[in-house]
Amino acid sequence: MSEYEIIDQITVSLAREIKDKEKCYTGIAIPTAVVAIQLARMTHAPALEFLYGGYWINPDIDVDLFAIMTDLEAFNAAYSRAKGFSRLISLYNYWEGPKLTLDFGIIRPAQIDQWANINNSVIGDYHHPKVRFPGGAAVGDIINTCHRVLAYLPRHDIRTVVEKVDFITGRGASPQWRKEVRLDHYQGLVTIVTDLCIFVINPLSEKLQIKSIHEYTSTEEVQENTGFSLKIPKDTPVTPPPTKTELELLRTKVDPLEVRKFDSKER
Amino acid sequence: MARIGSLSRMVAEAIKPGMKIAFGGGAMFLKPMEVVREIIRQDIKGLHAITLIGDLDIDLLAGVGALQSLHASYVGLPMIGMARNFRRAIEKDHSLEFFEWTEMSMIRAYQAGALCVPKIAIRSLLGSDLVKVRKDFTEVTIDNKPYVEVPALNPDIAIVHSYAADNNGNIFYPSKVVLEDFSILPALCSKNLFISVEKLISNAEGRELIEKGHSVMFSCLDVDYIVKTPRGAYPTGFPPLYAGEIGHIMTYSGLSNYPEGFQTYLQEHVFNKPIKEEK
Numbered sequence: 001m002s003e004y005e006i007i008d009q010i011t012v013s014l015a016r017e018i019k020d021k022e023k024c025y026t027g028i029a030i031p032t033a034v035v036a037i038q039l040a041r042m043t044h045a046p047a048l049e050f051l052y053g054g055y056w057i058n059p060d061i062d063v064d065l066f067a068i069m070t071d072l073e074a075f076n077a078a079y080s081r082a083k084g085f086s087r088l089i090s091l092y093n094y095w096e097g098p099k100l101t102l103d104f105g106i107i108r109p110a111q112i113d114q115w116a117n118i119n120n121s122v123i124g125d126y127h128h129p130k131v132r133f134p135g136g137a138a139v140g141d142i143i144n145t146c147h148r149v150l151a152y153l154p155r156h157d158i159r160t161v162v163e164k165v166d167f168i169t170g171r172g173a174s175p176q177w178r179k180e181v182r183l184d185h186y187q188g189l190v191t192i193v194t195d196l197c198i199f200v201i202n203p204l205s206e207k208l209q210i211k212s213i214h215e216y217t218s219t220e221e222v223q224e225n226t227g228f229s230l231k232i233p234k235d236t237p238v239t240p241p242p243t244k245t246e247l248e249l250l251r252t253k254v255d256p257l258e259v260r261k262f263d264s265k266e267r
Numbered sequence: 268m269a270r271i272g273s274l275s276r277m278v279a280e281a282i283k284p285g286m287k288i289a290f291g292g293g294a295m296f297l298k299p300m301e302v303v304r305e306i307i308r309q310d311i312k313g314l315h316a317i318t319l320i321g322d323l324d325i326d327l328l329a330g331v332g333a334l335q336s337l338h339a340s341y342v343g344l345p346m347i348g349m350a351r352n353f354r355r356a357i358e359k360d361h362s363l364e365f366f367e368w369t370e371m372s373m374i375r376a377y378q379a380g381a382l383c384v385p386k387i388a389i390r391s392l393l394g395s396d397l398v399k400v401r402k403d404f405t406e407v408t409i410d411n412k413p414y415v416e417v418p419a420l421n422p423d424i425a426i427v428h429s430y431a432a433d434n435n436g437n438i439f440y441p442s443k444v445v446l447e448d449f450s451i452l453p454a455l456c457s458k459n460l461f462i463s464v465e466k467l468i469s470n471a472e473g474r475e476l477i478e479k480g481h482s483v484m485f486s487c488l489d490v491d492y493i494v495k496t497p498r499g500a501y502p503t504g505f506p507p508l509y510a511g512e513i514g515h516i517m518t519y520s521g522l523s524n525y526p527e528g529f530q531t532y533l534q535e536h537v538f539n540k541p542i543k544e545e546k
Contacts, residue, residue, distance in 0.1 A: 029345035134343030171394025
């Protein structure tokens, strides 16, 4: 564990889900998603088309997300080197309009349940909530308008991975439901990377299923931190840890300022 | 007809209790912050705020109890933390009615408002519990496909920050950055338009700006009220003119954790330091 940090595992696992030449979207304020996309562009997906925040198209690999919001020089430098800039209204037409072309989006749920439903709205009664989350922004839209959706959860515990969410901000995978409402050209959520494991969707049960467990944890720890029974097989694979190359790129090129660590601090 | 006046007079004339007000700008940029601060200084209450992404603007208004209701898809301080006043108003005080949208549905509702159609049907909301809790969202079937119908948004007034206004009231925007959609969409569906600008310029200077590549964001026919507020988006950013002041927002995030801290912030940044008015 001394060689890398948990957020590095999440980042590389997300990056490895990305294929070359795809067109993708992610919003601001979810730094690990952006760092993962930039890492993928530097490694196996150089021809990715990345629409960041509905505005930047292929921003510099090493652009510091915080800086482009807060530092004019960084903004101008990033501005002069980006591939292009999208109008906001074009972004919404990629989502639901004549140009339905986004291959994937990345989201960060506040809470997820065994059916992969996403809750970014409230804990407790909707109208008198115990906790009012900021709101899903585009999470509910992305899940229904990209060909597939990846998610990451910086802290996997019984409050974030639950049996049933109090509120469905966006409906998860639900292949049968997608067929019924004729949204089956979009798969919904397909992969969820947490700080303990990687989940995929079992096509038959439509529930979360463990694909692999990160090397620094155990099946017991994953189960203890999950709000429902997972039935983890003994021969569940270990997630390949970050490689030397990935770590070096993250540290020296993609995210030397460690913006991704904002994700481990939050909450 | 566009009228140019002082911040205090224009706000007093244009903004009334009970109004539905759309705020332009996006996450930490181009928020009409100086106008928001003037609304607080004038103690205007009972407002119905509408904004795609709410951050400091909405949290300040929620903190002073100015908001009766709010339409938004997200309210927070992106990458920095929660909007504490917004949360307190909903979790503890139950004083704020929150109409939650997804980004897509809200954009389409703005567009429907601009087209003067009462509703618009979209598909990205399918499967969301928002359809259950929002009594004004309805599931419908069109051509054998399910849709969710959402009501158009038609605010009484939109408040938008921009770069410059000429004598006639045309509004100029540096076209290098195409972030203005966040402000144009709410403006087009609103009955009135209130613009704050960095500077007032002559008609000749306006023509020169166009030569230099600025765009006309709104014409003199679109705009109703114009005020000059230098650095009026501060502490949110207005690239390429000035960046957001992250330190300020972090300070705010810390202070607003508790109501007492929020009062300290208000005294220092809203009541004691009004921006000098030059016209």
